[in-house]
Amino acid sequence: MANTELIALERDERISAAARRLSMSRREFLQFCAALSATLGLPQGADAAVAEAVAVKKRPSVIWLHFQDCTGCTESMLRAEHPTLEKLILDVISLDYHETLFAASGHQVEAARLKAMAENKGQYILVVEGSIPTRDNGIYCKVGGKTAMELTKECAADAAAVIAIGSCASWGGMPSTDPNPTEAKGVAAVLGKPVVTIPGCPPNPYNFLSTVVHFLTFGKLPEVDSLGRPKFAYSRLIHENCERRAHFDAGRFAMQFGDAGHRQGFCLYKLGCKGPETYANCSVIMFGDAGAGTWPVSCGHPCIGCTEQGVGFQKPIHTLAKLKSVEPSAFLPRIVEEKGIGATVGAAALLAAVAGAAAGAGAMTARNLGLSHQAEEAERAKQNKTSSSAEV
Numbered sequence: 001m002a003n004t005e006l007i008a009l010e011r012d013e014r015i016s017a018a019a020r021r022l023s024m025s026r027r028e029f030l031q032f033c034a035a036l037s038a039t040l041g042l043p044q045g046a047d048a049a050v051a052e053a054v055a056v057k058k059r060p061s062v063i064w065l066h067f068q069d070c071t072g073c074t075e076s077m078l079r080a081e082h083p084t085l086e087k088l089i090l091d092v093i094s095l096d097y098h099e100t101l102f103a104a105s106g107h108q109v110e111a112a113r114l115k116a117m118a119e120n121k122g123q124y125i126l127v128v129e130g131s132i133p134t135r136d137n138g139i140y141c142k143v144g145g146k147t148a149m150e151l152t153k154e155c156a157a158d159a160a161a162v163i164a165i166g167s168c169a170s171w172g173g174m175p176s177t178d179p180n181p182t183e184a185k186g187v188a189a190v191l192g193k194p195v196v197t198i199p200g201c202p203p204n205p206y207n208f209l210s211t212v213v214h215f216l217t218f219g220k221l222p223e224v225d226s227l228g229r230p231k232f233a234y235s236r237l238i239h240e241n242c243e244r245r246a247h248f249d250a251g252r253f254a255m256q257f258g259d260a261g262h263r264q265g266f267c268l269y270k271l272g273c274k275g276p277e278t279y280a281n282c283s284v285i286m287f288g289d290a291g292a293g294t295w296p297v298s299c300g301h302p303c304i305g306c307t308e309q310g311v312g313f314q315k316p317i318h319t320l321a322k323l324k325s326v327e328p329s330a331f332l333p334r335i336v337e338e339k340g341i342g343a344t345v346g347a348a349a350l351l352a353a354v355a356g357a358a359a360g361a362g363a364m365t366a367r368n369l370g371l372s373h374q375a376e377e378a379e380r381a382k383q384n385k386t387s388s389s390a391e392v
Ligand code: FSX
Pocket: 068, 069, 070, 071, 072, 073, 074, 129, 130, 131, 165, 166, 167, 168, 169, 173, 174, 200, 201, 202, 203
């Protein structure tokens, strides 16, 4: 954001009111919006639009359905700390139906859902948490006398957007693990059409918030990949932005939990880390806003690929990961620098500050949150084309 815009926004009473609502200073509020803008990979200047949207736009009504899951998606959203992310989420959206968070129950709460859907017809966001059992007409998960399948279809019919939060809702997640007794599926499979997916078990609340803020600011959902995942968050392999990557490149591996290599922070590849085949931004934005070190690999546990269908909960933990790309680590300087796209260094540095990452490395990794799996997407599209022409 240019200095003049920043000064104008700092003087804007609407910004002050929003900051007061969130118990933040105006500067903190603007920094937070700049960080969201950087997470979204928006160009310079877009942070002003984000701040204005968060401060003044009508909060979209959200209907949040809950099916086969552990409630970790909701928990991770509410446990986010600095600067009170859960407050911001609840300020940005109007959560009109959520079974776990509602004080009311029974008919009262079902009436609230129907009322919110009728009043916001065609405008509400449907968020689904948890997988949907499909065996025996879905009788293994019922809420208010309706199956999860029925509720998903009913609520999706008049929604402006459908977001599947967590791996369970995205592709079945943990409940769909073999032998998948309830034939648990994700939302897109049940609706028979693509939806935005924010996989992760649990998913990162920043990715949910950034998706909603994108919708609020621009009136549309962010660009997604072929699996419905927002590209701003799922375009890079964990392995490309991992703090242990230098050890991988140098061939220094932990061979056993607790051995000398493990204690020295060596690469976890030989302990089964699935970072090389998992697309997500955990290593960049981390979890819980508690500062550095708050993501699995940093804590010493291999990434299990929880965002990735076919990897998380499917591949045995100690199986070696497939090395999907030879893309150099994002910690290495780029040889060619594109101009005018992605987050600016300034915005990225703000993100790093908010995430508690080291400013230099954080700025570089955020700036590099580009499109590493473009090639893979192109290959997938080619295969789809070949298979559909083969079917003809
Ligand atoms: Fe749990 Fe959510 Fe995992 Fe699933 O997150 S954290 S089992 S993705 O649906 O509650």
